[in-house]
Structure formats: structure tokens, C-alpha cells
Amino acid sequence: MRSLVIGMFVFALAAATMAARDESVEELKSRVQNAAPQDRPKLCVQIAELQLRNADKLYRNGDAEQARAAVEDIVTYSRKARASATETKKHVKNVEIAVRKMAERLRDIKRTLSIEDQAPVEHAIQELEEIRTSLLQQMFSKEKK
DSSP: HHHHHHHHHHHHHHHHHHHHHOOOOOOOOOHHSOOTTHHHHHHHHHHHHHHHHHHHHHTTTOOOOHHHHHHHHHHHHHHHHHHHHHTOOSSSHHHHHHHHHHHHHHHHHHHHHHHHHHHHHHHHHHHHHHHHHHHHHHHHOOOOO
């Protein structure tokens, strides 16, 4: 009986998580503008991660133009996540971790691309590394009180 209850709980949790992920990128983008400042970093990271998945799919399907637009969104929303996290001083560590993982994934994607398609991805990786560096500096700076 106990395993049945645990199984149902896990299933309900998985279903709730999948329902939350069903939101499209456009819906999330519209929510960012109206979200509370402390919620913006999480939403921006969600958008960037969704666009990372989209870019990977688009590059695999040979649609480099739309993939480049998705890569630009990754950088844009990573910047917005950094700005919101810096402004509210919340979720800075989570944003840094997410940006690091996205940069690693972009490196993996870059290795599969043709030479012509690698330049925008390399530029995005550099931008994400700059975002990470600024977040790390903020996290480990000694504030004067």
C-alpha cells in the first residue's frame, strides 16, 4: 500500500512538472514583463533553456537561421536573468549555474556544426562566459558595510 501511495505521489509530481513545462517560449516571454522582480531570473533562465533545446533541434534539422535566432535569445534572456538577479540580489547562484550549463551545452552543439555555423555559437558562448564572470564577481566580492 505504501509503495502505491509513493508511486501515485511521484506520478502526480511528474505530471505537474510536465504541465509547467508545456508553456511556450512566447507565453513565458510575455510573463517576464509582468512578473515580480524576484521571479524574473527564474523565468528568464527557463526561456534561455527552452531556446537552447530549440536551437539544438533546429541545428540538427538544418535550419540554421532560426537556430541563430534561438541562440540570440539564449544570450538575451541570460543577460536579463543576470540583471534581475543582480537587482534583487536573489537567485544569483542559480543563474550562474544555469548559464554555465548552457555554455557547456552550446560548446557541445558547436562541435557538431559546420564551420560557417560555428561563429554565432562561439560568440554566444563568449557572451555567456562574460555573464558568468560578472555573476561570480558579484557573488564573491567583499562588500563594504
